[in-house]
Amino acid sequence: MDKILRIDMSATGGPQQSTEKAGEFAALGGRATTSTIVAKEVPPDCHPLSAENKLVIAPGMLSGTAAAISGRISVGCKSPLTGGIKESNAGGQAAQVLARLGYAAIIIEGLPEGDDLYKIHINKDRVEISVDNSNKLLDNYPLIDKLRKEYGDKVAFMSIGTAGERLMVSASIACTDPELRPTRHCGRGGVGAVMGSKKIKAIILDDAGCTNRPPRDAERFKTANRAFVEGIRKHPVSGEGLPAYGTNVLTNVLNEAGGYPTRNFKTGQFEDASKISGESQAELEIARGGKATHGCHRGCVIQCSGIYNDKDGKFLTKQPEYETVWSHGGHCGISDLDTIATLDYWDDNIGVDTIEMGVAIGVAMEGGVIEFGDDEGAIRLVRDEVGKGTPLGRILGGGAGMTGKAFGVTRVPVVKNQALPAYDPRTVQGIGVTYATSTQGADHTAGYAVATNILKVGGDVDPLKPEGQVELSRNLQIATTAIDSTGLCLFIAFPILDQPETFQSLLDLLGGFYGIEMTGDDIVALGQKVLTLEREFNKGAGFGPEDDRLPRFFQTEKLPPHNLTFGVTDAELDQLYNWD
Amino acid sequence: MAEKQSLRMVLPLEQLSAFSLLLQQGVWLRAQIGCSVASLLTEQFGIAEDYIVERITTLFLDCRPIDDLETSYVSDGSTLALSSAMPGLVGTTMRRGSHLAAMRGDISGQVQQPVESGMGRIRIKLFNLVMAELGATFLTQGICLSNAELDNFLSAKDDIFWQSVAATMVGDLQIDPVSLVKYIRSADPRAEILLQVEFES
Numbered sequence A: 001m002d003k004i005l006r007i008d009m010s011a012t013g014g015p016q017q018s019t020e021k022a023g024e025f026a027a028l029g030g031r032a033t034t035s036t037i038v039a040k041e042v043p044p045d046c047h048p049l050s051a052e053n054k055l056v057i058a059p060g061m062l063s064g065t066a067a068a069i070s071g072r073i074s075v076g077c078k079s080p081l082t083g084g085i086k087e088s089n090a091g092g093q094a095a096q097v098l099a100r101l102g103y104a105a106i107i108i109e110g111l112p113e114g115d116d117l118y119k120i121h122i123n124k125d126r127v128e129i130s131v132d133n134s135n136k137l138l139d140n141y142p143l144i145d146k147l148r149k150e151y152g153d154k155v156a157f158m159s160i161g162t163a164g165e166r167l168m169v170s171a172s173i174a175c176t177d178p179e180l181r182p183t184r185h186c187g188r189g190g191v192g193a194v195m196g197s198k199k200i201k202a203i204i205l206d207d208a209g210c211t212n213r214p215p216r217d218a219e220r221f222k223t224a225n226r227a228f229v230e231g232i233r234k235h236p237v238s239g240e241g242l243p244a245y246g247t248n249v250l251t252n253v254l255n256e257a258g259g260y261p262t263r264n265f266k267t268g269q270f271e272d273a274s275k276i277s278g279e280s281q282a283e284l285e286i287a288r289g290g291k292a293t294h295g296c297h298r299g300c301v302i303q304c305s306g307i308y309n310d311k312d313g314k315f316l317t318k319q320p321e322y323e324t325v326w327s328h329g330g331h332c333g334i335s336d337l338d339t340i341a342t343l344d345y346w347d348d349n350i351g352v353d354t355i356e357m358g359v360a361i362g363v364a365m366e367g368g369v370i371e372f373g374d375d376e377g378a379i380r381l382v383r384d385e386v387g388k389g390t391p392l393g394r395i396l397g398g399g400a401g402m403t404g405k406a407f408g409v410t411r412v413p414v415v416k417n418q419a420l421p422a423y424d425p426r427t428v429q430g431i432g433v434t435y436a437t438s439t440q441g442a443d444h445t446a447g448y449a450v451a452t453n454i455l456k457v458g459g460d461v462d463p464l465k466p467e468g469q470v471e472l473s474r475n476l477q478i479a480t481t482a483i484d485s486t487g488l489c490l491f492i493a494f495p496i497l498d499q500p501e502t503f504q505s506l507l508d509l510l511g512g513f514y515g516i517e518m519t520g521d522d523i524v525a526l527g528q529k530v531l532t533l534e535r536e537f538n539k540g541a542g543f544g545p546e547d548d549r550l551p552r553f554f555q556t557e558k559l560p561p562h563n564l565t566f567g568v569t570d571a572e573l574d575q576l577y578n579w580d
Numbered sequence B: 001m002a003e004k005q006s007l008r009m010v011l012p013l014e015q016l017s018a019f020s021l022l023l024q025q026g027v028w029l030r031a032q033i034g035c036s037v038a039s040l041l042t043e044q045f046g047i048a049e050d051y052i053v054e055r056i057t058t059l060f061l062d063c064r065p066i067d068d069l070e071t072s073y074v075s076d077g078s079t080l081a082l083s084s085a086m087p088g089l090v091g092t093t094m095r096r097g098s099h100l101a102a103m104r105g106d107i108s109g110q111v112q113q114p115v116e117s118g119m120g121r122i123r124i125k126l127f128n129l130v131m132a133e134l135g136a137t138f139l140t141q142g143i144c145l146s147n148a149e150l151d152n153f154l155s156a157k158d159d160i161f162w163q164s165v166a167a168t169m170v171g172d173l174q175i176d177p178v179s180l181v182k183y184i185r186s187a188d189p190r191a192e193i194l195l196q197v198e199f200e201s
């Protein structure tokens, strides 16, 4: 990854491309790369859909290598949903292919004149940016079917559906999976609208003739990779639970804990949770000839995904993840897996974030647009309103915050205008701290269960101290930011959390590849550096401490069954970024 | 509700999944109450200690995650949910003895004083790998259902389920599926029945 591709969509005479040396980014990746470039090159106070914003696409530090489970791709920009910095990542094949092509990043800047729609084809010999108006207003599935006929099956696609073309701020960027289906999405923050504003419908990545990136120390790298894979396979979460049931295995547990936000965060338990649980979902998938175990990209050794077939045994969608099942399920009072899977298909096809869309529908239900539990109504809203860009569809596609305003709803679960995911912060207060303070807006992956205990980020935390919530969240956010830069799937967090030898093999993987010695301290320093840059960008965009807050109702409305409110004070929240 | 009847079914092990929803939603069992969760699981249910340590790493007693099985006591009517280790921040947080337990401190089960002992009923919920591995054991020991619940359960079963039933007995009497459903429907819907399922591998 020794080069960066820069595409100027504003250039006179049509888009221009240039290639520059990767420099400091040659040994960086993912979120570290996207956030550094955005912080350096994008004016924080610009309009996110203007020529001044840039779309930065970066594979991870280990993408394109033989390292297991290293295929996450990051997309960064100023978010049109939050107004702050955004890094949104996804699986699929794109990261591996882009890294093998040698690119540390693609930076897309400017806006083209006119209404033409472009596609970008990148292979080892050239980059071709061409007008293709025949792709206009195609959704992701038909678009990819069409592009496969033109470019074949040995490529990876990144694309936007109609939501991205219509500049909806919940629009995602789809990345194709190993079967070339547009099922993996950089979903959060409206990155698809930024791609749409630059009039780019699809990026075709073709690594024919390229090989894996070679490690500096091949032997060390190989040994570390073997140990890393062994560690992942022997851990009960990454080796058994996730492959068997996927992330939706969390439904029953969250519901039992009373932390499963139900009917727009009114209660913490859904009476029909077991009907839509990962256990029930996996049984249904297997019974219909689908798969309960499937990787979103080649080289994934966990395989938390699956294939969801319809009643006739035909492919309907990939296995919906926990957050999707929640947003379209319990959050909306819907308890039918086929309805949820159909909504997941339409989200992917239109190209919207499943969390933002599901939460917006729940808020619309609260606002009386349809009833809670209206399966057909929910499908109609996504397929016929959002999918067709009607005025109501544009409100919903504008996210949960906009939907709340349009329908006079006071209980709107957003932070920095981004919808909260599937864990109620009144039950698990620590995650509320992350939702409130993350640079990204409410995001469950911003402070993942990474090995802060092993890393000793911030030293040993006393879990009994009241400020422990803030310390834990801070440490988790720092460690997660670093992992987001490696290109490794966050689900490696569990084996590295519990097995110090697997954490060491991760350090050896990075060390063996780059020919350097990595320590836990280096990981912490990287995480802190990136978070500081992101925080500074957000300050420049007008964010202050008052934006690091949960919506008021979390402090005033008690959540049954535990009848708790969110109790971390504003003063405590303001202590999160205390290292600079 | 006194226990009045028992129903015994013999099924192939592949049909364990037919009970999945029931096990996730929770099944009532008769048990000695007033004991610790540790003693309930090992002494009454016969679950090996190693299995509990390695596999049942997430437990909820009456919706509260518990960290110490020796000082958490079951009362009459308690619900105990058993799960293996979970992914995600919140999943990790819920784990027994998690280093992130502080994040869910407000809902954690607290150390209790022992409660009154005697015979009673507790509800067991089984999730994920634990359901797959212990579901048959609990069903073989027997679960308590009202006739109405049993009717709902049996009515939802398809032909494949009924064709795979090797034997059905009410008390000591062999009974065919059609007569069984009729029998359950004619009984007091609130009266309780003990369902025991034997699985043949």
Ligand code: SF4
Residues within 6 Å of the ligand: A069, A091, A092, A294, A295, A296, A297, A300, A301, A302, A303, A304, A305, A489, A490, A491
């Ligand atoms: S574990 Fe799941 S999300 Fe992660 S790379 Fe594998 S399939 Fe994709």
